[in-house]
Amino acid sequence: MTTHFVVTVQNLRRHLHRFFSIGTAWIIAVGLLFLAPVFNPATALADDTGNWYLDDGSGHQLGAVLFERSDINAPSGLRLRLNAETAGLTLDHVRPMVMSDGGQQAWSLDNRSLELLGAASGAIPVGSSQYDAGCLNPIPADGMAMRITVPSSAGDLTFALAPGQVQTIHSLSEACAN
Numbered sequence: 001m002t003t004h005f006v007v008t009v010q011n012l013r014r015h016l017h018r019f020f021s022i023g024t025a026w027i028i029a030v031g032l033l034f035l036a037p038v039f040n041p042a043t044a045l046a047d048d049t050g051n052w053y054l055d056d057g058s059g060h061q062l063g064a065v066l067f068e069r070s071d072i073n074a075p076s077g078l079r080l081r082l083n084a085e086t087a088g089l090t091l092d093h094v095r096p097m098v099m100s101d102g103g104q105q106a107w108s109l110d111n112r113s114l115e116l117l118g119a120a121s122g123a124i125p126v127g128s129s130q131y132d133a134g135c136l137n138p139i140p141a142d143g144m145a146m147r148i149t150v151p152s153s154a155g156d157l158t159f160a161l162a163p164g165q166v167q168t169i170h171s172l173s174e175a176c177a178n
């Protein structure tokens with residue numbers, strides 16, 4: 001009987017060891033799956049290289065996309081497309097957006113919202129606007145605090161740009177000048 005008990009205890013240990021080894025592996029795998037987006041450098045770069053979320057601190061949020069336009073039916077170049085993330089906020093389709101670096105320099109970016117039309121008889125989405133962001137002259141200084149002022153139904157909204165966003169604008173303007 002003692003031998004049978006020892007064999008049973010050894011089998012139980014073996015099964016428990018196997019169970020906990022597999023269970024631990026699953027816990028680690030699931031943990032990595034949930035933590036990967038937090039530590040993924042590509043996600044962090046996306047915020048700085050062209051897909052931005054802007055918040056003015058007063059309840060107005062915008063999604064922003066910086067991209068190269070290469071349509072044969074419109075002038076090519078760098079564009080900044082803004083999309084209202086706040087319900088009921090409409091963006092102006094005529095007035096320019098102003099980018100400034102704290103009082104020393106200001107750039108007026110032409111409103112190119114007409115490029116958002118899918119067809120000649122279509123309507124521009126009220127929550128979107130698009131601006132010509134190519135070749136800022138003079139080139140914005142690297143490391144300066146910058147902000148954009150966007151005309152909207154709630155008045156002119158001012159958004160501070162993050163350091164990575166400023167670096168992107170500086171780099172693209174510098175590349176355009178060369």
